[in-house]
Amino acid sequence: MNDIMNGWEEIVITAISLSGIAFLAGIALYYAAKVFAVEEDPMVEEINDILPGANCGACGVPGCMSFAEKVVKTKDMSLYCPVGGQELSDDIADLMGLEAIEQDKMVARVMCQGGHSSTRTGEYRGIKTCGAVSTIHQYDLTCPYGCFGYGDCVTSCDFDAIHIVNGVALVDEEKCTACDACVVECPVNIIEMQPYDKTVFIACKSIDAGGAVKKYCDVGCTGCKKCVKACEHEAIHFDSFLATILPDKCTNCNDCVDKCDTDTIVITKDGIAQIKDKLVENAEVNV
């Protein structure tokens, strides 16, 4: 009987002492929370909630939370989340009580449509990624400027917006959020950012002379200058056998498209670049 009583005593003592410690620690923690409290703007949390949460880094800061913090801190409405687009900018402006700034939607565009219509010098049998090819040979096609078509951009895309179609990368512009991931990944720098509403672009980067281009590619820019003459708005810049459309001046009149003999000039329709008709007809998305 005595033994049992002793046991009870021990339990009671333990319980009381532990509760005492807990109480003291509680008071200490309460004051610590008061003294060391970090002031946080509730606005940061609110803005973070409406951000897409992709953490892609396209806005120029490391992630969505940092973007929210930066917006609240600087009150700079020119900060732009390409994933959320203009809609999101308006929402953020509403929350902050400021005026939103209109931004153009940008999309990635692949400046090549060579793929299977361009010749290859050899048969590459190594590891099938563009990065692996570029460590061995600087280019894979006979064209030194063309898309390899092994799809490093496809794996880098978080939004399923880019695919390899007939040996060349093709962007789905409706899904593209202009996050820049594919632009950084591409070892031949064939992907460029362009405004979404300018629907004409010249899909070639070869600065070789016309004769050389004709030898290795059906759809390369030969530097014939026909488009330059056709353009009434002086929107086509010509340098070293390569024409490029200046988005600032282009009016989407499509005058140049019919003039191009090699079908190098591409129109986008419904968010897909309408590359050479015969390629699109039997287009196969092999991702």
Place this chain on the structure above:
Amino acid sequence: MLKSTFNLGGIHPPENKKYSEGKKIEDISLPEQISINLNQHIGKKAKAVVEKKQEISVGDILGEADGFISALVHSPVSGTVKKIEQKMTAAGMVESTLTIDVNIEKTTEDSKKYETKKEVDIDQTSKEDLLKMIQNAGIVGQGGATFPMHVKLSPPPDKKVDTLILNGAECEPYLTADHQLMLENADAILLGVRIIQKISNVTQIFIGIEENKPDAIKLFEERISAAGMENCKVSPLKTKYPQGGEKQLINAITGREVPSGKLPFDVGVLVQNVGTIFAVYEAVFYEKPFIDRITTITGFVKKPGNFRIRMGTPFAHAIEDGAGGFIDEERVRSVVNGGPMMGKSIRQLDVSVMKGTSGIVALSDHEFVYSEEGPCIRCGRCIDICPMGLMPVTLADDTIIKNGAELLDSLDCIECGSCSYVCPTSRKLVHWIKIGKSVYRTWKQKEESYKTDQ
């Protein structure tokens, strides 16, 4: 006598040296057009000093060294510069390349000045003069790494070099150029050794030759005793790949180990390929710039052999004219610049011979068996045979999952290709490690540019 060898790993691929072994060194006729690129060495690329349509003759300087670690590029022919363009080289990279129309008669005439031997007393000539001669000849290491010779011969003053190792191992399968060169020019090579000895004050010299070349070992032993070079010794090496790797050779002969990230002169050793030494001999005694080299053309060709070939000769011409063309063009699967273990397949035959082209190997469908990359079965064979004591499988996996500084370890790989050779599921381990290296280097560059920005 116990043959020395390196202590870790190594493989025994089929040698296949029988095709070109013992074939006398022949000259290859001049092609009508050659193309010379300006980045044939490690370091900064040379700067073009000629213009389009300029008349040049043999030995004229085409590219000037731009910086300390860089080398001169000389014209191997007389003729006219046709164009300067960006073109893919045999090494697979796009470099500015000079295309030269060859004036065959004038070239033959002009080349005669390199045929008369000058009287040079090595003991009387100063160290600086000899070094200057080597630098002016634009000599780079011929083993494959193409490190500029004058840089290798002038180590930092706090590093003391006491041993010279002459690399005659030639462990790459198929290649026999160094072997043939040693047989035909033993005395010249020993004179070259004396030049290097004078410049770098080494106290002991070893000539490392694999035991599959007994005639070369015997010949050198004879010639050394005839020349009375007491501190010079032939060390027969076991036939094992990669015996000719710089770090493996040092380990096999001296027992020293080059620490990670360090160079041979950190352990007091200088390693030179026999071809390089021969080029040094020619530069000093014939005042001949580095405009031709001994190369093996072998494999699936009609007349394999060892050839003296001018830089810039297109592969197509070399194979057609020297080796009599392919046996069956349809069956050629790969033409390799260098040896089959470390060389790179070329993409088109119009690329030209460079300072580092130690061999041109044509592989047929019988020799070149391709299989898709399979999954790792954890057998550990790559770890067993890695001559650097690395874990190739881990390094390859690191490339896939890691980034930036975490890939530092892959820099220890010497890219000998042994792991890819033994892998039972044909994983392209060396290729993965190479990608890892390039990812690391890109990261490092970026990191340094940030530092300089701040």
